[in-house]
Amino acid sequence: HRIAIAPGTCAVMSASLRWLSLALLVPPSAAVLTLVPLKERYPDAVCVDGSSSGYYWKAATSEEGENAWIVYLQAGGWCWDSESCEKRCEGSPGLCSSTVWESERDETGIFSHDVDSYHPVLRNANKVFVRYCTSDAHMGNAEAFGLQFRGARVVQAVLSDLVATRGLGSDQHGGRQLLIFGGGSAGSRGAMVHLDYVPSMLGKASQNVDIVGFLDSPLWLDIQPLNETFFEGFANQTHHVYDFANVTHLDSECAATFNESAWRCMLGEYRMPFVKSRYLLIAAQHDGFQLYYDTGHDKTWTADQLHYAAQFSEKTSTLMSTLASTRHAVYSPSCKSHAESLWDNPFFNHTTDDGTSQCQALQEFLGLESNSSSKSSSSSGGGDNHSFKWIDTCHELDCGKGCHRGEAPKAADIGDSDDEAMLLSNAHGSFVSGGMAAAVLLKVWLLRFALP
Numbered sequence: 001h002r003i004a005i006a007p008g009t010c011a012v013m014s015a016s017l018r019w020l021s022l023a024l025l026v027p028p029s030a031a032v033l034t035l036v037p038l039k040e041r042y043p044d045a046v047c048v049d050g051s052s053s054g055y056y057w058k059a060a061t062s063e064e065g066e067n068a069w070i071v072y073l074q075a076g077g078w079c080w081d082s083e084s085c086e087k088r089c090e091g092s093p094g095l096c097s098s099t100v101w102e103s104e105r106d107e108t109g110i111f112s113h114d115v116d117s118y119h120p121v122l123r124n125a126n127k128v129f130v131r132y133c134t135s136d137a138h139m140g141n142a143e144a145f146g147l148q149f150r151g152a153r154v155v156q157a158v159l160s161d162l163v164a165t166r167g168l169g170s171d172q173h174g175g176r177q178l179l180i181f182g183g184g185s186a187g188s189r190g191a192m193v194h195l196d197y198v199p200s201m202l203g204k205a206s207q208n209v210d211i212v213g214f215l216d217s218p219l220w221l222d223i224q225p226l227n228e229t230f231f232e233g234f235a236n237q238t239h240h241v242y243d244f245a246n247v248t249h250l251d252s253e254c255a256a257t258f259n260e261s262a263w264r265c266m267l268g269e270y271r272m273p274f275v276k277s278r279y280l281l282i283a284a285q286h287d288g289f290q291l292y293y294d295t296g297h298d299k300t301w302t303a304d305q306l307h308y309a310a311q312f313s314e315k316t317s318t319l320m321s322t323l324a325s326t327r328h329a330v331y332s333p334s335c336k337s338h339a340e341s342l343w344d345n346p347f348f349n350h351t352t353d354d355g356t357s358q359c360q361a362l363q364e365f366l367g368l369e370s371n372s373s374s375k376s377s378s379s380s381g382g383g384d385n386h387s388f389k390w391i392d393t394c395h396e397l398d399c400g401k402g403c404h405r406g407e408a409p410k411a412a413d414i415g416d417s418d419d420e421a422m423l424l425s426n427a428h429g430s431f432v433s434g435g436m437a438a439a440v441l442l443k444v445w446l447l448r449f450a451l452p
Contacts, residue, residue: 027344030106031113033058033129037098038157045157047133048089048096048147053154056105056129057166061113065124066173069162070110072214073155073183073190074132075339080240082145088135089147096147098133105129109340109347110214110362118348118359119368121178126166130158130187138183138190139266140245149245155194159201169205178366182214182279184339185289189218193249193266195277212366213279216358217287217339219268221315223294226308230296239263251275272323280329280365280388282358283320285313286397288338306397309336313395320391329365329388331358334395335403349406352390357402361390 038045039052047053060066076095079085089096111127112118134140138151162168169177181198183191195213199206222235241247242263254265254274264270272281286309291297294312295305313334320330333352340346341358348359356364365388392400 027106027108027112029112029114029344030108031058031111031127033105033107033111033127035101035103035105035131036161038154038161041161042153042157044150045154046148046150047098048085048135048149049099050148051098051133053133053150053157054098054101054131055158055161056107056131058111058113058127059166060124060126062120062124063173064120065122065126067175067177068121068125069128069168069177069179070122070125070214071128071130071158071162071179071181072110072342073130073138073187075183075185075187076132076135077186078137078237078241079135080237085135085145085147094133096133096135098131101131107342108344109342110358111342112344112347115344115348119363121368122180122363125180126168128158128162130155130183132187136241136245136247137186137193137266139193139247139249140241141248142244142246144244151190151245152194152247152249155190156201159198163202163205169202169207169209171208177209179209179211180214181211182216184216184341185218188215188282188339189220189266189268191215192218192268192271192275193247195275195279196251197249198277211277213275213277213281214341214362215279216282216341217284217289219272219281219283219287219316219319220290221269221312221319222264222267223312223315225294225296226305227296231293234290234293235264235267238267242266269319272319275328278327280331280362281320281323282331282341283316284337285316285332285334285392285395285400286336287312287316288336290338291336301397309397310395317391317393317395321389324387324389324391326387329361330391331356331361331389332391333403334392334398334400336398337403345406351402351405353392353394353401354390355402356390361388364388 033056035054036057037052037054045053079088094100107129113123115123132138134149134151134154136149136151138155140149141152142149181191181195182188191213192215198211202209220234225231225233247266250262250265251274254271255262258264258270291309291312295308297305317332320332324330331352337346340350348357351357394400
């Protein structure tokens with residue numbers, strides 16, 4: 001079998017291993033992480049149903065990775081009222097309760113452990129996957145509808161436990177430590193809200209930690225849906241959650257700016273301009289999750305929906321350009337995709353038009369590689385004034401040259417990707433709803449990893 005490799009340094013897997021993985025549904029690059037329950041030491045860090053929350057852990061596998069940490073908050077949408085929470089917990093129990101969680105998880109993408117071109121600092125880092133069971137985008141600290149929404153407490157408990165039991169912030173290995181704190185989709189929105197607060201959440205340990213955000217798809221836009229009878233809008237959802245979830249990490253400057261509309265400090269379009277910590281922000285210009293709901297799209301795109309998608313792309317690229325700076329890297333391909341950093345092929349092979357993958361952008365931003373095929377499109381050309389931005393310029397739906405690099409043509413053409421967006425956004429990593437979810441997972445796996 002032949003393997004399709006994208007240009008650049010971050011290429012993955014042999015063809016024979018990929019076919020073996022297809023049989024097992026576990027890529028060979030996957031890192032195996034072990035569940036660490038939290039309730040015994042942190043009794044308030046609970047899931048929606050009151051069961052213990054937790055995180056999945058894999059210690060550094062070499063000296064090169066001992067001072068590096070990747071903490072990734074899981075995706076999975078949220079609920080915004082009693083009815084939506086009831087439906088969510090019935091349909092996806094793993095997003096509301098730890099009672100159905102497995103003892104181990106296999107994670108790829110940013111967690112991959114045997115991709116040779118992935119920098120050894122990241123490949124061998126301490127890896128933490130924060131399982132999502134609070135249904136509040138990891139933001140809240142409240143009880144409502146007879147349910148617990150304790151996302152902020154869970155994040156605090158995870159960070160506290162890493163300091164107390166795993167050595168985060170210690171000097172046991174000499175030198176400063178690097179913490180990449182982020183997530184995908186709902187996880188990235190939670191990471192966005194908490195990022196500037198991580199130093200205080202770590203306490204004294206933060207004095208020896210350099211913190212960098214990795215925010216994969218938090219940039220919700222406040223735009224009117226094409227069909228409001230189908231969907232009321234992400235802004236309205238965010239306002240509802242603000243009303244009951246007691247989200248306190250709103251940034252004082254942001255909250256003062258929006259005053260009585262402080263709920264906006266939970267929504268990417270409004271919150272990202274206030275985030276001060278270093279970060280890499282990823283936002284596809286045709287975000288598959290947002291466009292699915294904002295357009296009411298079902299299989300065939302109408303002229304109105306395509307026009308809407310182009311306007312969505314233009315607004316995304318404009319906002320991303322304003323956010324780019326020496327401390328804030330932005331990565332925005334003109335692709336119909338969403339929260340792809342836990343998948344090998346998108347993370348290592350899908351690119352912006354200049355041939356830069358998420359992997360390469362992250363490593364360049366961190367100063368871990370210098371590669372002529374991965375250059376941020378900055379007018380300054382480097383130095384102290386260098387800004388990091390990779391932004392495609394076409395706006396037609398999925399028009400980016402690198403949107404499907406590394407995919408076999410037949411894999412890229414497997415139906416429509418709305419099933420994928422729904423699965424990733426509403427039950428990301430919680431495949432517990434039976435045969436239909438398993439079938440969609442297989443379809444997504446084929447799309448991401450299969451070869452001709």
